[in-house]
Amino acid sequence: MTAAPPLTVPPRLRVLRQVLQDRVNTVTAVLLALLATGATLTVPLVVRRVVEDIAAHRSPAGAVLLMTVLATTGAIAAALSAFCLARAGERTVLTVRQRIAAHALRLPLPEARRAGAGELVARATSDSAQLRSVIDIGVTQLPMACLTAVATLVVMGFLDWVLLLVVVGTFSAAALAIGVFVRGVRHSTAAQQAALGDLAQRFTTALGALPTIKAYRAEAQVTAGIAGCAETAATAAVAAARRQAFVTPIMGLGQQFALIGVVMGSGVRLASGAIDVAGFAAFLLYLLQLVAPLTLVANGFARLQLGLAAGARIEQVLATPTEDQRTATADAPARSALPVAAPDPGARAVEFDRVVFRHGTERPAVDGLSFTVPRRGVTALVGPSGAGKTTALDLVEGFLLPDSGSVRVLGRDTMRWPLDRLRTQVAYLDQTFALIEGTVRENLELGRETPLGDAALRDVLASVGLDRVVAELPLGLDTVLGRGDDLSGGQRQRLALARTLLSDASVVLLDEPTSQLDSVNESRLRDTVERLARDRAVLMVAHRISTVRGADHIVVIDEGRRLDSGTHDELLERCVPYQELVRGQATTVGAGAGG
Numbered sequence: 001m002t003a004a005p006p007l008t009v010p011p012r013l014r015v016l017r018q019v020l021q022d023r024v025n026t027v028t029a030v031l032l033a034l035l036a037t038g039a040t041l042t043v044p045l046v047v048r049r050v051v052e053d054i055a056a057h058r059s060p061a062g063a064v065l066l067m068t069v070l071a072t073t074g075a076i077a078a079a080l081s082a083f084c085l086a087r088a089g090e091r092t093v094l095t096v097r098q099r100i101a102a103h104a105l106r107l108p109l110p111e112a113r114r115a116g117a118g119e120l121v122a123r124a125t126s127d128s129a130q131l132r133s134v135i136d137i138g139v140t141q142l143p144m145a146c147l148t149a150v151a152t153l154v155v156m157g158f159l160d161w162v163l164l165l166v167v168v169g170t171f172s173a174a175a176l177a178i179g180v181f182v183r184g185v186r187h188s189t190a191a192q193q194a195a196l197g198d199l200a201q202r203f204t205t206a207l208g209a210l211p212t213i214k215a216y217r218a219e220a221q222v223t224a225g226i227a228g229c230a231e232t233a234a235t236a237a238v239a240a241a242r243r244q245a246f247v248t249p250i251m252g253l254g255q256q257f258a259l260i261g262v263v264m265g266s267g268v269r270l271a272s273g274a275i276d277v278a279g280f281a282a283f284l285l286y287l288l289q290l291v292a293p294l295t296l297v298a299n300g301f302a303r304l305q306l307g308l309a310a311g312a313r314i315e316q317v318l319a320t321p322t323e324d325q326r327t328a329t330a331d332a333p334a335r336s337a338l339p340v341a342a343p344d345p346g347a348r349a350v351e352f353d354r355v356v357f358r359h360g361t362e363r364p365a366v367d368g369l370s371f372t373v374p375r376r377g378v379t380a381l382v383g384p385s386g387a388g389k390t391t392a393l394d395l396v397e398g399f400l401l402p403d404s405g406s407v408r409v410l411g412r413d414t415m416r417w418p419l420d421r422l423r424t425q426v427a428y429l430d431q432t433f434a435l436i437e438g439t440v441r442e443n444l445e446l447g448r449e450t451p452l453g454d455a456a457l458r459d460v461l462a463s464v465g466l467d468r469v470v471a472e473l474p475l476g477l478d479t480v481l482g483r484g485d486d487l488s489g490g491q492r493q494r495l496a497l498a499r500t501l502l503s504d505a506s507v508v509l510l511d512e513p514t515s516q517l518d519s520v521n522e523s524r525l526r527d528t529v530e531r532l533a534r535d536r537a538v539l540m541v542a543h544r545i546s547t548v549r550g551a552d553h554i555v556v557i558d559e560g561r562r563l564d565s566g567t568h569d570e571l572l573e574r575c576v577p578y579q580e581l582v583r584g585q586a587t588t589v590g591a592g593a594g595g
């Protein structure tokens with residue numbers, strides 16, 4: 001199985017700054033934990049007073065009451081501290097999830113695709129949840145456990161420093177042994193989270209391809225791949241658990257040896273008067289109390305690795321520059337900081353000037369491409385499959401940036417347009433005709449700040465022949481699409497087209513808008529596009545010659561280069577590759593399609 005390809009920027013742990021965001025709850029949790037720790041540390045000293053009172057035939061009632069108050073206060077403070085910490089933790093997880101979602105949707109398309117939808121979802125869900133352990137352990141548990149252990153050792157040193165040396169010796173040996181066992185935990189936890197990301201990625205992709213998987217009876221085959229990722233995650237988790245499983249028993253062993261050593265040494269120390277019976281009782285209580293914070297420290301470091309590994313994976317996403325943060329050159333300002341200038345009214349709608357673009361491959365997808373699109377009318381981009389047509393549209397929309405040359409929209413280089421401004425001017429119907437999960441209305445109004453009235457929505461639906469279809473949906477315009485109620489492929493395509501038609505953009509990009517339409521709807525689309533092109537530029541990619549033959553201007557491209565341009569009749573007369581395209585369609589679908 002392959003791990004997800006790495007995102008571009010190495011991980012840093014800036015995300016941990018989030019820990020301090022909910023200061024009120026974090027500080028309250030720390031103060032309450034200090035109170036709980038103080039109470040826990042004081043109890044054995046009060047026990048010593050109880051023993052002394054009993055030995056001196058005094059009433060121990062006062063000391064017992066004090067002990068009860070301290071123990072209760074400690075318990076309540078510990079509970080409240082844990083609650084405050086949980087609140088701070090959950091708020092942090094919430095903020096991180098919101099940041100990941102916002103950031104992932106703003107990543108450049110190639111980066112988002114490379115990361116993978118499932119991987120990004122895993123970082124917003126399971127990785128983010130792991131941050132709780134960084135907060136729970138890192139903010140209070142580890143510091144308080146260290147504080148408790150050190151303070152306990154100090155008090156024990158005051159009670160009897162020789163017996164303390166026995167304790168320190170045995171626990172040091174235990175710590176060394178634990179160090180050997182937990183050394184590989186970080187590696188195992190990182191492997192576990194990478195496998196979980198891989199699992200989410202495979203699962204998401206498989207659910208997206210469910211009809212194909214079912215049609216090819218590939219459920220078992222695909223399940224095996226997903227199960228393989230789950231198995232890798234489980235193997236890594238078990239490896240980490242195996243190492244961690246030794247922590248508590250080794251600490252217990254350390255405590256046993258310490259107890260034996262202390263009991264053996266106590267005879268001499270009591271006989272010499274270095275410690276009295278009450279002091280010895282307190283010393284033993286402290287020794288019994290010591291093992292809990294020490295175990296917590298040892299386990300805490302191991303669990304902290306899990307949170308830190310998740311933090312690194314989250315940071316990897318957040319450190320990848322968004323589209324707005326990307327710059328044209330190293331010293332250029334980020335796109336979001338570019339000055340807002342109005343489009344040039346005299347300029348062409350789109351101008352490609354010797355544009356070269358590679359999808360990270362040796363061979364350019366667009367190779368020195370130059371052509372222009374006038375301010376009004378339909379320009380069609382035709383060429384064989386893989387010629388670079390979609391890449392050209394993606395360059396206009398600013399999804400991709402040219403490696404060299406320039407793409408100008410309304411007279412301005414796309415590298416120098418603030419993206420939201422560019423995309424206000426350019427509407428795009430992409431090949432996937434993707435609808436968001438939401439109502440028909442939400443799909444039509446996507447990206448609009450002010451809602452449109454029902455009449456406007458029905459008009460646009462009528463223009464793509466969908467008015468009756470939508471009227472017959474259970475809740476009409478308010479029917480949620482995508483789950484129980486859905487449309488056919490061609491209907492989805494027309495709904496996506498209707499969304500594009502509602503835009504006020506000066507340039508409209510249509511990628512294969514007729515690929516799933518019957519001849520009636522194709523003819524309707526041609527009329528709609530012609531109407532649209534009366535006052536704006538339409539740049540359309542289409543394989544069907546019947547769709548493009550009426551275009552004002554046709555640009556023929558192959559292997560990322562412009563071969564020729566002109567009207568259908570001009571190209572039919574002089575452009576051999578265009579003639580071949582037309583002839584190819586005439587032989588496959590009949591002369592009517594090719595004209």
Ligand SMILES: Nc1ncnc2c1ncn2[C@@H]1O[C@H](COP(=O)(O)OP(=O)(O)OP(=O)(O)O)[C@@H](O)[C@H]1O
Nearest residue numbers: 359360361365383384385386387388389390391392
């Ligand atoms: N994400 C990608 N990663 C790598 N190569 C890609 C990617 N997208 C496209 N290409 C390559 O770039 C070239 C141009 O692809 P593009 O999708 O622009 O062609 P097209 O003319 O739109 O094809 P079609 O008509 O089949 O949709 C092809 O060789 C393709 O394999």
